[in-house]
């Protein structure tokens with residue numbers, strides 16, 4: 001498989017260090033609020049990557065942190081503490097906030113068919129590991145104490161900016177935010193490993209350390225959690241493109257200084273989901289969450305399909321019109337799959353040809369849009385129904401669009417509609433007319449009659465739905 005590597009700026013053959021095994025690390029959410037659908041775009045695409053690696057026979061160990069401490073809105077001791085902000089907003093403790101939004105994050109992931117990583121580690125559970133690595137960095141001369149805090153000394157590195165394709169503007173923002181109010185730093189790009197002097201007097205979570213009571217910086221957690229579970233060498237590190245600088249740049253700096261060798265071979269960055277107002281954010285404009293999409297009547301899987309329809313290295317524009325188009329496409333797709341008859345034999349040659357269409361697309365830097373085209377090629381082909389269904393089930397191990405189960409459900413509901421007795425069908429028509437005339441009292445009384453006859457009638461985005469009780 002070829003993957004674009006942000007380190008080399010090239011599509012490279014993905015070759016794990018140990019044959020057949022992949023160590024994969026993903027920057028997890030900062031659990032101070034719900035994830036927005038932009039964050040979830042990153043997790044959907046990383047999920048597809050993990051599933052495709054497994055699909056090709058690799059044994060993947062994927063680790064994700066949960067950022068429940070240390071993430072400031074900027075890199076120096078200047079921005080707000082995100083967790084503290086969440087706690088104040090909701091009059092709860094930081095740990096209550098972390099617990100609530102961690103659960104909410106995984107509930108959203110489940111709705112989007114995002115598999116939970118093999119290991120999930122909250123940062124607050126690894127304070128001893130952070131202290132160990134920071135102590136070693138001080139010993140080796142890569143870190144210094146100033147104004148009470150511990151900083152990483154970027155001047156000790158031959159090369160600090162590892163992802164050279166980051167725009168100058170991004171670099172400036174990162175550096176400016178980090179330096180403006182923090183006179184303790186020796187170099188502009190230095191970053192905090194451990195805070196003891198914090199502007200947050202009301203900081204709830206503090207731990208004892210060799211440098212005084214305080215708390216860790218954000219960047220150190222990912223390096224330490226990755227090394228704790230995946231060892232000294234990492235095959236693949238993922239995250240949203242905004243994490244490339246400063247977060248991932250700092251992760252590389254501290255990990256490689258600590259280890260004394262190259263740490264991670266491949267860096268996978270998902271580009272942003274934007275709205276018409278620009279970059280998606282939790283504080284600006286409509287706060288787009290999975291729950292909001294559900295409230296508006298969308299199946300979360302439609303959002304997954306929306307993400308898969310575009311390449312992960314292109315920014316993606318979210319509009320409701322675009323999502324509506326995907327909803328229609330998804331509905332048609334499921335109807336086409338439902339219409340396939342499970343008959344004939346598996347035609348091996350045709351199966352292999354169509355299968356290759358899918359793997360060629362995915363092997364080419366995870367081209368999910370092309371993989372969806374390969375799925376349509378299956379539908380269009382002359383292969384037997386059995387061949388088609390077998391291929392669709394295989395592809396869906398990676399796409400996770402409920403292709404088979406949604407088609408089964410559709411067929412079941414169509415059969416159920418066919419079985420409706422004439423008397424109930426007549427009442428349904430009468431209820432429709434009453435609703436059209438806005439006579440909701442009459443519509444409700446007809447619904448009760450239908451219920452007495454043993455049927456439930458409800459309105460969905462797909463129209464009136466009738467089911468047997």
Ligand code: AMP
Nearest residue numbers: 029030038039042239240243272273280
């Ligand atoms: P956070 O919870 O802020 O730590 O972010 C979680 C993940 O979402 C990180 O990998 C970010 O890089 C990613 N992310 C943030 N905003 C967006 C966006 N608009 N589109 C895609 N990914 C994003």
Ligand code: ZN
Nearest residue numbers: 027028222247
């Ligand atoms: Zn991280």
